[in-house]
Amino acid sequence: MKTLDIISQPESPLTKKSTKLDSFVGNTPLYPIQNLDIKEDVKVFAKLEWQQFGGSVKTRAAYRIIQDAIERGELTEGKHLLDASSGNTGIAYAHIGAALGIPVTLCLPENASEERKQILRSLDVNLKLTSRAGGTDEAQEVAKEIYEQNPSQYYYADQYSNPSNWKAHYDTTGPEILDQTNYDVTHFIAGLGTTGTFTGTGRFLKTYKQEIELIALQPDIAMHGLEGWKHLETAHTPAIFDDSVADVMQTVSTEEAHETMKLAAQKEGLLISPSSAANLAGALRLARQLEEGTIVTLFPDDSSKYGEVTNQLFK
Ligand SMILES: Cc1ncc(COP(=O)(O)O)c(C=O)c1O
Structure with a gap:
């Protein structure tokens, strides 16, 4: 009997190299917010996304x-x-x-x-x-x-239309959050830029449990200072945006984010970026409305690239 030889394509040098960074991407720590007057039965966590290769989410x-x-x-x-x-x-x-x-x-x-x-x-x-x-x-x-x-x-690459953007979060950020909270998360809240983080993480969490509430955040005005966020009413809507993912949409002002940057520094010892602080502001607002629950957000990056903001805030 004749056997068929399977001729495999030689792997390109790029394909070989493309997984080289696997263990340095994602797998970021989930940090418990501890000193911001949150009720005993309400927990707020944030993933420290700057702690990976390339320094951000x-x-x-x-x-x-x-x-x-x-x-x-x-x-x-x-x-x-x-x-x-x-x-x-x-x-x-x-x-x-x-x-x-x-x-x-x-x-x-x-x-x-x-x-x-x-x-x-x-x-x-x-x-x-x-x-x-x-x-x-x-x-x-x-x-x-x-x-x-x-x-x-x-x-x-067109990150605004590229499904690989949200799929990265569906396959990594979402599962990490479930694992790190022992499958006990009640709310996920995050700001919208390309919308990849919110869409991918949110879709994944809903596949685990429909009841997990997804809160999307936006800047309150078009001319805002929340680097990385989009004001969807006035900017091009990214093609990957899916308005059925969010259960609730809220806004955060740049001023509220700046005040929260100060709070995070003084009470938590965290030097975070304006969009990270805006996520925290949204999470704290939500925490005040709940009697119990586990709220998860992300800190996309730290304050090191925002000298123009920190020089003003921390004089
Ligand atoms: C600092 C910062 N925050 C938030 C975001 C929003 O993330 P996404 O594009 O996944 O919506 C970005 C995106 O570039 C960012 O750079």
């Missing part, structure tokens, strides 16, 4: 986007990873790109802070600066144009 999405694109054969040796990001996703792409040998091109508004541009330059990113007035929406349009002019040179 966005490493989860960026890593998964890259891995999925390599697996589909869309991101191949020598191609540039291209996207629009003024902040943490760009920084995550840059760290991962440097570690895996993938060149990175990023479109970002010219008013992104000097600290951020310096980090990106240090990691050898090819920067295309777009106008301040156009914000991240214009940066997205420019990234798309660059891709369309030369599709063979780039893999356009």
Whole structure:
């Protein structure tokens, strides 16, 4: 009898390298908020997302986007990873790109802070600066144009439309939260940027238990200071956004977030970013309304990239 030889495709060098960082992505600690006058039967926890490779929550999405694109054969040796990001996703792409040998091109508004541009330059990113007035929406349009002019040179990641973004949270953040709370979480609350974190984590938690309440947060006005968040009424709605995921939508003001940054520093010893503080503000508001429950949120990053805010707040 004849046997069939199975001829396997040789693994590309990128595929081999793409899992190199697995143990340094995600698996962040769940920190109990302890000193902010929360009732005895109410618990508030936050995942310290800066404690992973690349320094923010966005490493989860960026890593998964890259891995999925390599697996589909869309991101191949020598191609540039291209996207629009003024902040943490760009920084995550840059760290991962440097570690895996993938060149990175990023479109970002010219008013992104000097600290951020310096980090990106240090990691050898090819920067295309777009106008301040156009914000991240214009940066997205420019990234798309660059891709369309030369599709063979780039893999356009498009984090706002890329399902790998929310799937990263469905497969990692959600399960980590269940595990770290011993399957005892009653509320998940987080802000919306690309919406990947909220959508992926929320969808996963609902598959475990429908009763877990999902609270989405937004800035209260269009011109806000909550870096990483989107004001959905006035900005482009990300294609991955699914408005059926949230049970409740609430707003947080920049002022409330800044006050909460001070509280977190003085009472908890945590130096957190404005969007982390906005998440905490939402969680504390909710905690005051409950008699019992376990509320989980995330701290997307720490305060180290927000000198323009901390210099004012902590004079
Ligand atoms: C500091 C910060 N907070 C919050 C978010 C929102 O996360 P997501 O894009 O998953 O909605 C981001 C996203 O870039 C961010 O950088």
